Amino acid sequence: MIDRSDVLAAQGRLGSLVRRTPVLDAIVDTAAGPIPVSLKLEYLQVGGSFKFRGSLNAMLHSGADAVEVVIASGGNAGIAAASAARLRGVRCTVVVPDAAPAAKVAVLRDLGAEVVSHGDRYAMAFDRAVEIAHATGALQLHAYDLPDIVAGAGTVGLEIEEQVPDSNPILVAVGGGGLVSGIALGAAGRQVVGVEPEGIPTLHAALAAGRPVEVAVDSIAADSLGASRLGDIAMDVVTRTGVSSVLVSDSAIVAARSYLWRECRIAVEWGGATALAALCSGAYVPAAGERPVVVLCGANTDPATLNG
Known part of the structure:
Protein backbone atom coordinates (compact mmCIF):
# COMPACT_ATOMS: atom_id res chain seq x y z
CA MET A 1 0.00 0.00 0.00
CA ILE A 2 1.26 3.47 -0.87
CA ASP A 3 -0.22 6.86 -0.09
CA ARG A 4 0.23 10.55 -0.83
CA SER A 5 3.33 10.75 1.35
CA ASP A 6 5.10 8.44 -1.12
CA VAL A 7 4.18 10.77 -3.98
CA LEU A 8 5.48 13.79 -2.06
CA ALA A 9 8.71 11.91 -1.33
CA ALA A 10 9.06 11.13 -5.04
CA GLN A 11 8.59 14.79 -5.88
CA GLY A 12 11.38 15.68 -3.48
CA ARG A 13 13.67 13.08 -5.03
CA LEU A 14 12.98 14.03 -8.62
CA GLY A 15 13.20 17.79 -8.19
CA SER A 16 14.36 19.51 -11.35
CA LEU A 17 15.42 16.23 -12.99
CA VAL A 18 11.92 15.95 -14.48
CA ARG A 19 10.09 18.56 -16.50
CA ARG A 20 7.20 20.42 -14.96
CA THR A 21 4.96 20.00 -17.97
CA PRO A 22 2.61 22.87 -18.86
CA VAL A 23 -1.17 23.08 -18.94
CA LEU A 24 -2.96 24.46 -21.99
CA ASP A 25 -6.51 25.80 -21.68
CA ALA A 26 -8.56 25.12 -24.79
CA ILE A 27 -12.07 24.75 -26.16
CA VAL A 28 -12.68 21.28 -27.59
CA ASP A 29 -15.45 20.26 -29.97
CA THR A 30 -17.49 17.36 -28.60
CA ALA A 31 -20.72 15.53 -29.29
CA ALA A 32 -22.34 17.84 -26.71
CA GLY A 33 -20.88 21.00 -28.26
CA PRO A 34 -17.76 23.03 -27.43
CA ILE A 35 -16.35 22.27 -23.96
CA PRO A 36 -13.60 24.16 -22.11
CA VAL A 37 -10.77 21.86 -20.98
CA SER A 38 -7.33 22.08 -19.45
CA LEU A 39 -4.83 19.87 -21.28
CA LYS A 40 -1.93 18.62 -19.16
CA LEU A 41 0.87 18.31 -21.72
CA GLU A 42 2.70 15.40 -20.13
CA TYR A 43 3.76 14.10 -23.53
CA LEU A 44 6.47 16.80 -23.30
CA GLN A 45 8.15 14.87 -20.47
CA VAL A 46 11.67 13.48 -20.91
CA GLY A 47 11.36 10.30 -22.98
CA GLY A 48 8.05 11.41 -24.47
CA SER A 49 5.77 10.10 -21.71
CA PHE A 50 4.92 10.32 -18.01
CA LYS A 51 6.78 7.07 -17.35
CA PHE A 52 10.15 8.80 -17.00
CA ARG A 53 9.01 10.07 -13.59
CA GLY A 54 8.48 6.59 -12.20
CA SER A 55 11.60 5.00 -13.66
CA LEU A 56 13.87 7.75 -12.39
CA ASN A 57 12.20 7.74 -8.98
CA ALA A 58 12.76 3.99 -8.68
CA MET A 59 16.43 4.33 -9.62
CA LEU A 60 17.01 7.20 -7.21
CA HIS A 61 15.23 5.43 -4.36
CA SER A 62 17.12 2.18 -4.90
CA GLY A 63 20.43 3.83 -3.95
CA ALA A 64 23.62 4.46 -5.85
CA ASP A 65 24.79 0.85 -6.19
CA ALA A 66 22.70 -0.21 -9.17
CA VAL A 67 24.88 -0.43 -12.28
CA GLU A 68 22.26 -2.06 -14.50
CA VAL A 69 18.49 -2.04 -14.85
CA VAL A 70 16.18 -4.33 -16.77
CA ILE A 71 12.54 -3.92 -17.73
CA ALA A 72 9.95 -5.62 -19.90
CA SER A 73 8.12 -3.12 -22.06
CA GLY A 74 6.37 -2.73 -25.38
CA GLY A 75 7.72 0.79 -25.68
CA ASN A 76 7.13 3.76 -23.37
CA ALA A 77 8.23 2.19 -20.08
CA GLY A 78 11.36 0.94 -21.79
CA ILE A 79 12.07 4.36 -23.30
CA ALA A 80 11.59 5.91 -19.85
CA ALA A 81 13.90 3.38 -18.20
CA ALA A 82 16.54 3.85 -20.89
CA SER A 83 16.30 7.64 -20.58
CA ALA A 84 16.63 7.49 -16.80
CA ALA A 85 19.48 4.98 -17.03
CA ARG A 86 21.38 7.22 -19.42
CA LEU A 87 20.91 10.14 -17.02
CA ARG A 88 22.23 8.00 -14.15
CA GLY A 89 25.05 6.48 -16.18
CA VAL A 90 23.94 2.86 -15.81
CA ARG A 91 23.29 0.07 -18.30
CA CYS A 92 19.77 -0.73 -19.37
CA THR A 93 18.26 -3.86 -20.93
CA VAL A 94 14.73 -3.68 -22.33
CA VAL A 95 12.88 -6.90 -23.17
CA VAL A 96 10.21 -6.23 -25.78
CA PRO A 97 7.54 -8.50 -27.27
CA ASP A 98 8.25 -9.51 -30.85
CA ALA A 99 5.49 -7.19 -32.10
CA ALA A 100 6.82 -4.06 -30.38
CA PRO A 101 6.50 -0.99 -32.66
CA ALA A 102 9.61 -0.47 -34.75
CA ALA A 103 9.62 3.27 -34.05
CA LYS A 104 9.82 2.68 -30.30
CA VAL A 105 12.48 -0.02 -30.63
CA ALA A 106 14.57 2.40 -32.70
CA VAL A 107 14.31 5.00 -29.94
CA LEU A 108 15.41 2.43 -27.35
CA ARG A 109 18.53 1.64 -29.35
CA ASP A 110 19.27 5.33 -29.90
CA LEU A 111 19.16 5.77 -26.12
CA GLY A 112 21.83 3.09 -25.74
CA ALA A 113 19.63 0.32 -24.34
CA GLU A 114 20.23 -3.32 -25.13
CA VAL A 115 17.01 -4.53 -26.72
CA VAL A 116 16.01 -8.18 -26.31
CA SER A 117 13.02 -9.37 -28.33
CA HIS A 118 11.17 -12.24 -26.67
CA GLY A 119 7.69 -13.74 -27.04
CA ASP A 120 4.47 -12.63 -28.63
CA ARG A 121 3.02 -10.83 -25.60
CA TYR A 122 4.06 -8.74 -22.62
CA ALA A 123 3.84 -11.59 -20.09
CA MET A 124 6.48 -13.57 -21.95
CA ALA A 125 8.77 -10.55 -22.18
CA PHE A 126 8.28 -9.98 -18.45
CA ASP A 127 9.30 -13.56 -17.62
CA ARG A 128 12.47 -13.09 -19.65
CA ALA A 129 13.23 -9.84 -17.82
CA VAL A 130 12.92 -11.70 -14.51
CA GLU A 131 15.43 -14.27 -15.74
CA ILE A 132 17.87 -11.54 -16.77
CA ASP A 145 3.04 -2.24 -10.72
CA LEU A 146 5.87 -1.08 -8.46
CA PRO A 147 5.46 1.40 -5.56
CA ASP A 148 8.18 3.78 -6.75
CA ILE A 149 6.81 3.71 -10.30
CA VAL A 150 3.31 4.65 -9.14
CA ALA A 151 4.63 7.29 -6.73
CA GLY A 152 6.70 8.88 -9.49
CA ALA A 153 3.70 8.98 -11.82
CA GLY A 154 1.72 10.57 -9.02
CA THR A 155 3.84 13.71 -9.25
CA VAL A 156 1.74 14.54 -12.33
CA GLY A 157 -1.19 14.83 -9.93
CA LEU A 158 0.74 17.14 -7.61
CA GLU A 159 1.50 19.44 -10.54
CA ILE A 160 -2.13 19.46 -11.65
CA GLU A 161 -3.16 20.46 -8.11
CA GLU A 162 -0.84 23.47 -8.32
CA GLN A 163 -1.58 24.40 -11.93
CA VAL A 164 -5.35 23.88 -11.94
CA PRO A 165 -6.33 24.47 -8.29
CA ASP A 166 -10.01 23.65 -8.39
CA SER A 167 -12.30 20.67 -8.01
CA ASN A 168 -12.69 19.83 -11.68
CA PRO A 169 -12.30 16.14 -12.65
CA ILE A 170 -9.13 14.68 -14.15
CA LEU A 171 -9.40 12.31 -17.13
CA VAL A 172 -6.53 9.84 -17.48
CA ALA A 173 -5.85 6.99 -19.92
CA VAL A 174 -5.48 3.58 -18.28
CA GLY A 175 -3.27 0.63 -19.19
CA GLY A 176 -1.91 -1.17 -16.15
CA GLY A 177 -3.09 1.63 -13.88
CA GLY A 178 0.16 3.22 -12.70
CA LEU A 179 -0.70 6.72 -13.91
CA VAL A 180 -4.35 6.81 -12.91
CA SER A 181 -3.61 5.51 -9.41
CA GLY A 182 -0.62 7.81 -8.96
CA ILE A 183 -2.67 10.84 -9.99
CA ALA A 184 -5.49 9.77 -7.65
CA LEU A 185 -2.98 9.92 -4.79
CA GLY A 186 -1.23 13.10 -5.92
CA ALA A 187 -4.45 15.02 -6.57
CA ALA A 188 -6.08 13.82 -3.36
CA GLY A 189 -9.81 14.50 -3.16
CA ARG A 190 -10.27 15.23 -6.87
CA GLN A 191 -12.55 13.12 -9.04
CA VAL A 192 -10.35 10.97 -11.27
CA VAL A 193 -11.84 9.20 -14.30
CA GLY A 194 -9.94 6.38 -15.98
CA VAL A 195 -10.47 6.19 -19.74
CA GLU A 196 -9.86 2.87 -21.49
CA PRO A 197 -10.20 1.42 -24.96
CA GLU A 198 -13.19 -0.90 -25.24
CA GLY A 199 -10.77 -3.60 -26.37
CA ILE A 200 -8.56 -3.38 -23.22
CA PRO A 201 -10.87 -2.71 -20.25
CA THR A 202 -8.44 -3.55 -17.42
CA LEU A 203 -9.82 -1.03 -14.91
CA HIS A 204 -13.44 -1.46 -15.97
CA ALA A 205 -13.25 -5.25 -15.57
CA ALA A 206 -11.40 -5.02 -12.26
CA LEU A 207 -13.97 -2.65 -10.77
CA ALA A 208 -16.77 -4.96 -11.90
CA ALA A 209 -15.08 -8.05 -10.45
CA GLY A 210 -13.73 -6.40 -7.31
CA ARG A 211 -10.21 -7.57 -8.19
CA PRO A 212 -7.78 -7.44 -11.12
CA VAL A 213 -8.74 -9.91 -13.85
CA GLU A 214 -7.21 -10.85 -17.19
CA VAL A 215 -8.76 -9.18 -20.23
CA ALA A 216 -8.21 -9.49 -23.95
CA VAL A 217 -5.91 -6.93 -25.57
CA ASP A 218 -7.44 -5.71 -28.82
CA SER A 219 -7.09 -2.01 -29.55
CA ILE A 220 -5.22 0.44 -31.71
CA ALA A 221 -3.74 1.80 -28.46
CA ALA A 222 -2.30 -1.55 -27.38
CA ASP A 223 1.30 -0.43 -27.86
CA SER A 224 0.99 1.90 -24.85
CA LEU A 225 -2.18 0.73 -23.03
CA GLY A 226 -1.74 -2.98 -23.69
CA ALA A 227 -1.63 -4.40 -20.15
CA SER A 228 -3.90 -7.43 -19.88
CA ARG A 229 -4.49 -6.95 -16.16
CA LEU A 230 -4.76 -3.99 -13.80
CA GLY A 231 -1.84 -3.79 -11.37
CA ASP A 232 -2.37 -4.79 -7.75
CA ILE A 233 -1.19 -1.40 -6.51
CA ALA A 234 -3.60 0.36 -8.85
CA MET A 235 -6.48 -1.83 -7.65
CA ASP A 236 -5.80 -0.89 -4.05
CA VAL A 237 -5.56 2.82 -4.83
CA VAL A 238 -8.57 3.11 -7.13
CA THR A 239 -10.69 1.27 -4.58
CA ARG A 240 -9.62 3.63 -1.80
CA THR A 241 -9.97 6.80 -3.85
CA GLY A 242 -13.13 6.10 -5.87
CA VAL A 243 -11.64 6.24 -9.37
CA SER A 244 -14.25 5.49 -12.04
CA SER A 245 -13.93 4.12 -15.57
CA VAL A 246 -15.37 4.95 -18.97
CA LEU A 247 -14.73 3.08 -22.21
CA VAL A 248 -14.07 4.51 -25.66
CA SER A 249 -13.96 2.94 -29.10
CA ASP A 250 -10.88 2.79 -31.29
CA SER A 251 -12.63 5.07 -33.77
CA ALA A 252 -13.07 7.66 -31.00
CA ILE A 253 -9.36 7.43 -30.16
CA VAL A 254 -8.43 7.93 -33.81
CA ALA A 255 -10.76 10.94 -34.07
CA ALA A 256 -9.41 12.55 -30.88
CA ARG A 257 -5.80 12.11 -31.98
CA SER A 258 -6.53 13.58 -35.40
CA TYR A 259 -8.38 16.47 -33.74
CA LEU A 260 -5.38 17.29 -31.54
CA TRP A 261 -3.10 17.39 -34.54
CA ARG A 262 -5.49 19.27 -36.83
CA GLU A 263 -6.65 21.90 -34.33
CA CYS A 264 -3.72 22.25 -31.92
CA ARG A 265 -0.74 20.76 -33.79
CA ILE A 266 -0.28 18.43 -30.83
CA ALA A 267 1.22 15.09 -31.87
CA VAL A 268 0.48 12.25 -29.46
CA GLU A 269 0.31 8.48 -29.70
CA TRP A 270 -2.98 6.58 -29.66
CA GLY A 271 -2.82 6.09 -25.88
CA GLY A 272 -2.01 9.77 -25.44
CA ALA A 273 -5.30 10.73 -27.10
CA THR A 274 -7.45 8.20 -25.26
CA ALA A 275 -8.45 10.45 -22.34
CA LEU A 276 -9.57 13.20 -24.70
CA ALA A 277 -11.56 10.66 -26.71
CA ALA A 278 -13.94 10.31 -23.76
CA LEU A 279 -14.92 13.97 -24.13
CA CYS A 280 -14.95 14.19 -27.91
CA SER A 281 -17.11 11.07 -28.27
CA GLY A 282 -19.51 11.86 -25.45
CA ALA A 283 -18.48 8.85 -23.36
CA TYR A 284 -17.89 11.36 -20.58
CA VAL A 285 -20.12 14.42 -20.41
CA PRO A 286 -19.01 17.12 -17.95
CA ALA A 287 -21.50 18.55 -15.51
CA ALA A 288 -22.52 22.16 -15.94
CA GLY A 289 -19.64 24.43 -15.03
CA GLU A 290 -16.98 21.72 -15.11
CA ARG A 291 -13.68 22.27 -16.90
CA PRO A 292 -12.10 18.80 -17.06
CA VAL A 293 -8.35 18.34 -16.89
CA VAL A 294 -7.26 15.94 -19.65
CA VAL A 295 -3.85 14.28 -19.34
CA LEU A 296 -2.09 13.83 -22.70
CA CYS A 297 0.29 11.18 -21.44
CA GLY A 298 2.57 10.15 -24.33
CA ALA A 299 3.88 11.09 -27.76
CA ASN A 300 6.08 8.22 -28.91
CA THR A 301 4.44 7.77 -32.27
CA ASP A 302 5.14 7.54 -35.97
CA PRO A 303 4.43 11.04 -37.39
CA ALA A 304 3.33 9.46 -40.66
CA THR A 305 0.18 8.17 -38.92
CA LEU A 306 -1.00 11.51 -37.53
CA ASN A 307 -3.73 11.97 -40.11
CA GLY A 308 -5.14 8.47 -39.77
Whole structure:
Protein backbone atom coordinates (compact mmCIF):
# COMPACT_ATOMS: atom_id res chain seq x y z
CA MET A 1 0.00 0.00 0.00
CA ILE A 2 1.26 3.47 -0.87
CA ASP A 3 -0.22 6.86 -0.09
CA ARG A 4 0.23 10.55 -0.83
CA SER A 5 3.33 10.75 1.35
CA ASP A 6 5.10 8.44 -1.12
CA VAL A 7 4.18 10.77 -3.98
CA LEU A 8 5.48 13.79 -2.06
CA ALA A 9 8.71 11.91 -1.33
CA ALA A 10 9.06 11.13 -5.04
CA GLN A 11 8.59 14.79 -5.88
CA GLY A 12 11.38 15.68 -3.48
CA ARG A 13 13.67 13.08 -5.03
CA LEU A 14 12.98 14.03 -8.62
CA GLY A 15 13.20 17.79 -8.19
CA SER A 16 14.36 19.51 -11.35
CA LEU A 17 15.42 16.23 -12.99
CA VAL A 18 11.92 15.95 -14.48
CA ARG A 19 10.09 18.56 -16.50
CA ARG A 20 7.20 20.42 -14.96
CA THR A 21 4.96 20.00 -17.97
CA PRO A 22 2.61 22.87 -18.86
CA VAL A 23 -1.17 23.08 -18.94
CA LEU A 24 -2.96 24.46 -21.99
CA ASP A 25 -6.51 25.80 -21.68
CA ALA A 26 -8.56 25.12 -24.79
CA ILE A 27 -12.07 24.75 -26.16
CA VAL A 28 -12.68 21.28 -27.59
CA ASP A 29 -15.45 20.26 -29.97
CA THR A 30 -17.49 17.36 -28.60
CA ALA A 31 -20.72 15.53 -29.29
CA ALA A 32 -22.34 17.84 -26.71
CA GLY A 33 -20.88 21.00 -28.26
CA PRO A 34 -17.76 23.03 -27.43
CA ILE A 35 -16.35 22.27 -23.96
CA PRO A 36 -13.60 24.16 -22.11
CA VAL A 37 -10.77 21.86 -20.98
CA SER A 38 -7.33 22.08 -19.45
CA LEU A 39 -4.83 19.87 -21.28
CA LYS A 40 -1.93 18.62 -19.16
CA LEU A 41 0.87 18.31 -21.72
CA GLU A 42 2.70 15.40 -20.13
CA TYR A 43 3.76 14.10 -23.53
CA LEU A 44 6.47 16.80 -23.30
CA GLN A 45 8.15 14.87 -20.47
CA VAL A 46 11.67 13.48 -20.91
CA GLY A 47 11.36 10.30 -22.98
CA GLY A 48 8.05 11.41 -24.47
CA SER A 49 5.77 10.10 -21.71
CA PHE A 50 4.92 10.32 -18.01
CA LYS A 51 6.78 7.07 -17.35
CA PHE A 52 10.15 8.80 -17.00
CA ARG A 53 9.01 10.07 -13.59
CA GLY A 54 8.48 6.59 -12.20
CA SER A 55 11.60 5.00 -13.66
CA LEU A 56 13.87 7.75 -12.39
CA ASN A 57 12.20 7.74 -8.98
CA ALA A 58 12.76 3.99 -8.68
CA MET A 59 16.43 4.33 -9.62
CA LEU A 60 17.01 7.20 -7.21
CA HIS A 61 15.23 5.43 -4.36
CA SER A 62 17.12 2.18 -4.90
CA GLY A 63 20.43 3.83 -3.95
CA ALA A 64 23.62 4.46 -5.85
CA ASP A 65 24.79 0.85 -6.19
CA ALA A 66 22.70 -0.21 -9.17
CA VAL A 67 24.88 -0.43 -12.28
CA GLU A 68 22.26 -2.06 -14.50
CA VAL A 69 18.49 -2.04 -14.85
CA VAL A 70 16.18 -4.33 -16.77
CA ILE A 71 12.54 -3.92 -17.73
CA ALA A 72 9.95 -5.62 -19.90
CA SER A 73 8.12 -3.12 -22.06
CA GLY A 74 6.37 -2.73 -25.38
CA GLY A 75 7.72 0.79 -25.68
CA ASN A 76 7.13 3.76 -23.37
CA ALA A 77 8.23 2.19 -20.08
CA GLY A 78 11.36 0.94 -21.79
CA ILE A 79 12.07 4.36 -23.30
CA ALA A 80 11.59 5.91 -19.85
CA ALA A 81 13.90 3.38 -18.20
CA ALA A 82 16.54 3.85 -20.89
CA SER A 83 16.30 7.64 -20.58
CA ALA A 84 16.63 7.49 -16.80
CA ALA A 85 19.48 4.98 -17.03
CA ARG A 86 21.38 7.22 -19.42
CA LEU A 87 20.91 10.14 -17.02
CA ARG A 88 22.23 8.00 -14.15
CA GLY A 89 25.05 6.48 -16.18
CA VAL A 90 23.94 2.86 -15.81
CA ARG A 91 23.29 0.07 -18.30
CA CYS A 92 19.77 -0.73 -19.37
CA THR A 93 18.26 -3.86 -20.93
CA VAL A 94 14.73 -3.68 -22.33
CA VAL A 95 12.88 -6.90 -23.17
CA VAL A 96 10.21 -6.23 -25.78
CA PRO A 97 7.54 -8.50 -27.27
CA ASP A 98 8.25 -9.51 -30.85
CA ALA A 99 5.49 -7.19 -32.10
CA ALA A 100 6.82 -4.06 -30.38
CA PRO A 101 6.50 -0.99 -32.66
CA ALA A 102 9.61 -0.47 -34.75
CA ALA A 103 9.62 3.27 -34.05
CA LYS A 104 9.82 2.68 -30.30
CA VAL A 105 12.48 -0.02 -30.63
CA ALA A 106 14.57 2.40 -32.70
CA VAL A 107 14.31 5.00 -29.94
CA LEU A 108 15.41 2.43 -27.35
CA ARG A 109 18.53 1.64 -29.35
CA ASP A 110 19.27 5.33 -29.90
CA LEU A 111 19.16 5.77 -26.12
CA GLY A 112 21.83 3.09 -25.74
CA ALA A 113 19.63 0.32 -24.34
CA GLU A 114 20.23 -3.32 -25.13
CA VAL A 115 17.01 -4.53 -26.72
CA VAL A 116 16.01 -8.18 -26.31
CA SER A 117 13.02 -9.37 -28.33
CA HIS A 118 11.17 -12.24 -26.67
CA GLY A 119 7.69 -13.74 -27.04
CA ASP A 120 4.47 -12.63 -28.63
CA ARG A 121 3.02 -10.83 -25.60
CA TYR A 122 4.06 -8.74 -22.62
CA ALA A 123 3.84 -11.59 -20.09
CA MET A 124 6.48 -13.57 -21.95
CA ALA A 125 8.77 -10.55 -22.18
CA PHE A 126 8.28 -9.98 -18.45
CA ASP A 127 9.30 -13.56 -17.62
CA ARG A 128 12.47 -13.09 -19.65
CA ALA A 129 13.23 -9.84 -17.82
CA VAL A 130 12.92 -11.70 -14.51
CA GLU A 131 15.43 -14.27 -15.74
CA ILE A 132 17.87 -11.54 -16.77
CA ALA A 133 17.53 -9.76 -13.43
CA HIS A 134 18.24 -12.99 -11.54
CA ALA A 135 21.23 -13.83 -13.73
CA THR A 136 22.84 -10.38 -13.69
CA GLY A 137 21.73 -8.82 -10.41
CA ALA A 138 20.21 -5.90 -12.33
CA LEU A 139 17.56 -3.74 -10.71
CA GLN A 140 14.27 -4.85 -12.24
CA LEU A 141 11.76 -2.13 -13.00
CA HIS A 142 8.10 -2.63 -13.82
CA ALA A 143 5.99 -0.79 -16.35
CA TYR A 144 3.30 0.06 -13.76
CA ASP A 145 3.04 -2.24 -10.72
CA LEU A 146 5.87 -1.08 -8.46
CA PRO A 147 5.46 1.40 -5.56
CA ASP A 148 8.18 3.78 -6.75
CA ILE A 149 6.81 3.71 -10.30
CA VAL A 150 3.31 4.65 -9.14
CA ALA A 151 4.63 7.29 -6.73
CA GLY A 152 6.70 8.88 -9.49
CA ALA A 153 3.70 8.98 -11.82
CA GLY A 154 1.72 10.57 -9.02
CA THR A 155 3.84 13.71 -9.25
CA VAL A 156 1.74 14.54 -12.33
CA GLY A 157 -1.19 14.83 -9.93
CA LEU A 158 0.74 17.14 -7.61
CA GLU A 159 1.50 19.44 -10.54
CA ILE A 160 -2.13 19.46 -11.65
CA GLU A 161 -3.16 20.46 -8.11
CA GLU A 162 -0.84 23.47 -8.32
CA GLN A 163 -1.58 24.40 -11.93
CA VAL A 164 -5.35 23.88 -11.94
CA PRO A 165 -6.33 24.47 -8.29
CA ASP A 166 -10.01 23.65 -8.39
CA SER A 167 -12.30 20.67 -8.01
CA ASN A 168 -12.69 19.83 -11.68
CA PRO A 169 -12.30 16.14 -12.65
CA ILE A 170 -9.13 14.68 -14.15
CA LEU A 171 -9.40 12.31 -17.13
CA VAL A 172 -6.53 9.84 -17.48
CA ALA A 173 -5.85 6.99 -19.92
CA VAL A 174 -5.48 3.58 -18.28
CA GLY A 175 -3.27 0.63 -19.19
CA GLY A 176 -1.91 -1.17 -16.15
CA GLY A 177 -3.09 1.63 -13.88
CA GLY A 178 0.16 3.22 -12.70
CA LEU A 179 -0.70 6.72 -13.91
CA VAL A 180 -4.35 6.81 -12.91
CA SER A 181 -3.61 5.51 -9.41
CA GLY A 182 -0.62 7.81 -8.96
CA ILE A 183 -2.67 10.84 -9.99
CA ALA A 184 -5.49 9.77 -7.65
CA LEU A 185 -2.98 9.92 -4.79
CA GLY A 186 -1.23 13.10 -5.92
CA ALA A 187 -4.45 15.02 -6.57
CA ALA A 188 -6.08 13.82 -3.36
CA GLY A 189 -9.81 14.50 -3.16
CA ARG A 190 -10.27 15.23 -6.87
CA GLN A 191 -12.55 13.12 -9.04
CA VAL A 192 -10.35 10.97 -11.27
CA VAL A 193 -11.84 9.20 -14.30
CA GLY A 194 -9.94 6.38 -15.98
CA VAL A 195 -10.47 6.19 -19.74
CA GLU A 196 -9.86 2.87 -21.49
CA PRO A 197 -10.20 1.42 -24.96
CA GLU A 198 -13.19 -0.90 -25.24
CA GLY A 199 -10.77 -3.60 -26.37
CA ILE A 200 -8.56 -3.38 -23.22
CA PRO A 201 -10.87 -2.71 -20.25
CA THR A 202 -8.44 -3.55 -17.42
CA LEU A 203 -9.82 -1.03 -14.91
CA HIS A 204 -13.44 -1.46 -15.97
CA ALA A 205 -13.25 -5.25 -15.57
CA ALA A 206 -11.40 -5.02 -12.26
CA LEU A 207 -13.97 -2.65 -10.77
CA ALA A 208 -16.77 -4.96 -11.90
CA ALA A 209 -15.08 -8.05 -10.45
CA GLY A 210 -13.73 -6.40 -7.31
CA ARG A 211 -10.21 -7.57 -8.19
CA PRO A 212 -7.78 -7.44 -11.12
CA VAL A 213 -8.74 -9.91 -13.85
CA GLU A 214 -7.21 -10.85 -17.19
CA VAL A 215 -8.76 -9.18 -20.23
CA ALA A 216 -8.21 -9.49 -23.95
CA VAL A 217 -5.91 -6.93 -25.57
CA ASP A 218 -7.44 -5.71 -28.82
CA SER A 219 -7.09 -2.01 -29.55
CA ILE A 220 -5.22 0.44 -31.71
CA ALA A 221 -3.74 1.80 -28.46
CA ALA A 222 -2.30 -1.55 -27.38
CA ASP A 223 1.30 -0.43 -27.86
CA SER A 224 0.99 1.90 -24.85
CA LEU A 225 -2.18 0.73 -23.03
CA GLY A 226 -1.74 -2.98 -23.69
CA ALA A 227 -1.63 -4.40 -20.15
CA SER A 228 -3.90 -7.43 -19.88
CA ARG A 229 -4.49 -6.95 -16.16
CA LEU A 230 -4.76 -3.99 -13.80
CA GLY A 231 -1.84 -3.79 -11.37
CA ASP A 232 -2.37 -4.79 -7.75
CA ILE A 233 -1.19 -1.40 -6.51
CA ALA A 234 -3.60 0.36 -8.85
CA MET A 235 -6.48 -1.83 -7.65
CA ASP A 236 -5.80 -0.89 -4.05
CA VAL A 237 -5.56 2.82 -4.83
CA VAL A 238 -8.57 3.11 -7.13
CA THR A 239 -10.69 1.27 -4.58
CA ARG A 240 -9.62 3.63 -1.80
CA THR A 241 -9.97 6.80 -3.85
CA GLY A 242 -13.13 6.10 -5.87
CA VAL A 243 -11.64 6.24 -9.37
CA SER A 244 -14.25 5.49 -12.04
CA SER A 245 -13.93 4.12 -15.57
CA VAL A 246 -15.37 4.95 -18.97
CA LEU A 247 -14.73 3.08 -22.21
CA VAL A 248 -14.07 4.51 -25.66
CA SER A 249 -13.96 2.94 -29.10
CA ASP A 250 -10.88 2.79 -31.29
CA SER A 251 -12.63 5.07 -33.77
CA ALA A 252 -13.07 7.66 -31.00
CA ILE A 253 -9.36 7.43 -30.16
CA VAL A 254 -8.43 7.93 -33.81
CA ALA A 255 -10.76 10.94 -34.07
CA ALA A 256 -9.41 12.55 -30.88
CA ARG A 257 -5.80 12.11 -31.98
CA SER A 258 -6.53 13.58 -35.40
CA TYR A 259 -8.38 16.47 -33.74
CA LEU A 260 -5.38 17.29 -31.54
CA TRP A 261 -3.10 17.39 -34.54
CA ARG A 262 -5.49 19.27 -36.83
CA GLU A 263 -6.65 21.90 -34.33
CA CYS A 264 -3.72 22.25 -31.92
CA ARG A 265 -0.74 20.76 -33.79
CA ILE A 266 -0.28 18.43 -30.83
CA ALA A 267 1.22 15.09 -31.87
CA VAL A 268 0.48 12.25 -29.46
CA GLU A 269 0.31 8.48 -29.70
CA TRP A 270 -2.98 6.58 -29.66
CA GLY A 271 -2.82 6.09 -25.88
CA GLY A 272 -2.01 9.77 -25.44
CA ALA A 273 -5.30 10.73 -27.10
CA THR A 274 -7.45 8.20 -25.26
CA ALA A 275 -8.45 10.45 -22.34
CA LEU A 276 -9.57 13.20 -24.70
CA ALA A 277 -11.56 10.66 -26.71
CA ALA A 278 -13.94 10.31 -23.76
CA LEU A 279 -14.92 13.97 -24.13
CA CYS A 280 -14.95 14.19 -27.91
CA SER A 281 -17.11 11.07 -28.27
CA GLY A 282 -19.51 11.86 -25.45
CA ALA A 283 -18.48 8.85 -23.36
CA TYR A 284 -17.89 11.36 -20.58
CA VAL A 285 -20.12 14.42 -20.41
CA PRO A 286 -19.01 17.12 -17.95
CA ALA A 287 -21.50 18.55 -15.51
CA ALA A 288 -22.52 22.16 -15.94
CA GLY A 289 -19.64 24.43 -15.03
CA GLU A 290 -16.98 21.72 -15.11
CA ARG A 291 -13.68 22.27 -16.90
CA PRO A 292 -12.10 18.80 -17.06
CA VAL A 293 -8.35 18.34 -16.89
CA VAL A 294 -7.26 15.94 -19.65
CA VAL A 295 -3.85 14.28 -19.34
CA LEU A 296 -2.09 13.83 -22.70
CA CYS A 297 0.29 11.18 -21.44
CA GLY A 298 2.57 10.15 -24.33
CA ALA A 299 3.88 11.09 -27.76
CA ASN A 300 6.08 8.22 -28.91
CA THR A 301 4.44 7.77 -32.27
CA ASP A 302 5.14 7.54 -35.97
CA PRO A 303 4.43 11.04 -37.39
CA ALA A 304 3.33 9.46 -40.66
CA THR A 305 0.18 8.17 -38.92
CA LEU A 306 -1.00 11.51 -37.53
CA ASN A 307 -3.73 11.97 -40.11
CA GLY A 308 -5.14 8.47 -39.77
